[in-house]
C-alpha cells in the first residue's frame with residue numbers, strides 16, 4: 001500500500017470538496033478498497049473517511065411509500081431489519097448471500113454498490129488490464145475466464161460486477177442519490193454502472209468528488225414482497241461470489257403474473273436487468289413455458305467471452321428456477337442458506 | 352505525522368499513537384499492542400482468522416483501518432475470559448474439540464461470540480454453519496465447531512426455546 005493522506009470528513013460538503021481532489025478516494029468500511037490497496041491495484045493518495053458523516057446511516061420509510069437507505073447503512077443491519085426483509089425479501093436474501101457475516105457487519109450500502117470488479121487480472125498488478133491502466137491490454141482474454149462476462153462485454157474488458165445487493169435493487173427500480181460539487185442529483189441504479197465499451201476505466205456515472213448519499217426504493221417496489229427470490233450459484237456453498245445469480249420478483253393477480261421483474265448477476269459489468277423477459281411474462285400464467293420463454297429472452301444476446309459458455313445455459317436454468325421459486329411464494333423466513341439453489345434439499349446441505 | 356486515537360481495548364480505554372494511517376486494526380493489535388490472539392491468515396478478508404468485535408459486532412480486523420475506528424470499543428480473544436474462568440464459548444470449544452492446530456481458533460471463537468449476540472441463527476445447525484462460514488479451518492474442525500457454538504449458545508441464552516427454527520424452514524421453495 002502506498003502512503004496516503006487521511007482526511008476525516010464531518011459533513012457532505014466537506015467530503016465532496018476533499019473527494020474531488022486528484023488521487024482521492026472515499027473510504028467507507030474499506031473492505032473492498034483496502035483489499036485492492038494492499039495489492040496495489042488501486043493507489044489513492046488521499047482517503048476521505050465518510051463513516052462519520054451525519055444522517056447517512058438511517059433507513060427511512062417515507063410517506064409516499066418509498067424507502068430511503070442511507071449510504072452508510074451496514075449490509076447486515078439492512079438485511080436483518082425485519083420490516084425491510086418483509087417488504088423487500090429478495091434484497092435481504094441477496095445481501096445475506098454475499099460475503100461473510102463479518103464482512104456484512106462492516107460493509108456499507110454504498111460501498112457494496114460501488115465495489116470494483118473481482119477480475120483477478122485487475123487485481124494482479126503484473127497483468128495487463130485496460131481497467132487498471134487504460135490502453136495496456138486485457139490479460140483476461142484467453143486466460144481463466146470462468147467467472148467473466150457473457151453479456152454486455154467488449155473487446156477491451158470482459159469483467160463482471162460482483163455485487164449481489166445490486167441485482168434485486170436494479171430489478172426493483174432503485175435509484176441512487178448523489179451529492180457532488182454541482183449539487184445533488186438522482187440517477188436510476190440501472191444507469192450507475194457503465195458497460196465497458198472502449199473505456200472500461202470509467203466504471204460508473206459518478207464524477208470525481210461525487211458521493212453516493214442514499215439508495216431509494218420506489219413505492220411500487222414493495223408490491224412484489226409476496227413473490228420474490230434471489231438465487232445465486234456459487235463454486236462453494238457459502239462465502240463465494242456468484243458464478244451466476246438471478247433476482248425474480250412477481251406481482252400476481254388472479255393466478256396470473258400482473259408484472260414481473262428480473263435481473264441477473266455475475267454476467268456483466270453491471271447488474272443486468274432483463275426487460276424483454278419481463279415483458280414476455282406480463283399477463284401470463286406463471287408456468288414453466290412462460291419461465292422458459294423468459295429465460296431465452298434474458299440470455300438472447302449472451303455470448304461467451306472465453307471458457308464460460310456454460311454460464312449461458314446455467315443462467316437460463318437459474319432464471320427458470322428463480323421465477324418458479326418466486327411464483328410459489330416468498331418463504332415465511334429466509335432459508336438457512338440464503339440464495340442457495342440447493343437450500344430445501346437435505347442431501348445438498350452444508351457439509 | 353502521527354495522530355492519536357482513543358480505543359477501548361478489552362475494557363481498557365487507551366490513547367494510541369497512529370504513526371501511519373495505513374495501519375490496520377489487526378496490525379495495531381498484534382504489533383502495537385502485542386495482542387497476538389487475532390491471527391493474520393490471509394490479510395484480505397478471506398479467512399476470518401483476524402475476527403474481533405468492534406462495538407459489539409464481529410468484523411475482519413485485517414480490512415479495517417485503525418485510524419478510522421477512533422473512539423471504538425474492541426474486544427479480542429484476550430479479553431474474553433474472566434481471570435481463570437473461561438468464556439462459555441471457549442469452554443465449549445474445548446469440550447467439543449473445536450480445533451486441532453489452533454490457528455483459526457481465536458477468530459472462530461470471536462466469530463461465535465458475535466454470532467450469538469446477533470441472535471439470528473437459533474439452534475439450527477445449518478444456520479450456525481452458514482453464519483460461521485466466514486471462518487475457515489484448514490484442519491477441518493468444523494463438526495466440533497458447530498457443536499461448540501450450539502452448546503455455548505444454549506448455555507448463554509435464558510430461553511433457548513424462543514430461538515428454535517420455525518417449521519417453515521424445511522419447506523421453502525419445494526413447490527418449484
Ligand SMILES: Cc1cc2nc3c(=O)[nH]c(=O)nc-3n(C[C@H](O)[C@H](O)[C@H](O)COP(=O)(O)OP(=O)(O)OC[C@H]3O[C@@H](n4cnc5c(N)ncnc54)[C@H](O)[C@@H]3O)c2cc1C
Pocket residue numbers: 025026027028029030031032033034035050071097098099100103106107108109110111112113114115116162163164165206210211212213239240241242395396397
Ligand atoms: C472475501 C470477500 C468476499 C466477498 N464476497 C462478496 C459477495 O459474495 N457478494 C458481494 O456482493 N460482495 C462481496 N464482497 C464485497 C463486499 O460486499 C464489499 O467489499 C463491501 O460491500 C464494500 O463496502 P465497504 O463499505 O467496505 O466499501 P469500501 O471498501 O470502503 O468502498 C468500496 C468502493 O466504493 C467507494 N465508495 C464507498 N462509499 C462510497 C460513497 N458513498 N460514494 C461513492 N463511492 C463510495 C470507495 O471509494 C471504494 O472504491 C466480498 C468481499 C470480500 C473481501
Ligand code: SF4
Pocket residue numbers: 117119120121122128129130131132137138139140141156157158159200
Ligand atoms: S477483463 Fe477488464 S478488469 Fe479484467 S483484465 Fe481485462 S480489462 Fe482488466
Ligand code: FES
Pocket residue numbers: 390391392393394395396397398399400401402411412413414
Ligand atoms: S486475516 Fe483477516 S480475514 Fe484472513
Ligand code: FES
Pocket residue numbers: 449450451452453454455456487488489490491492
Ligand atoms: S484448528 Fe487448525 S486451522 Fe482450524
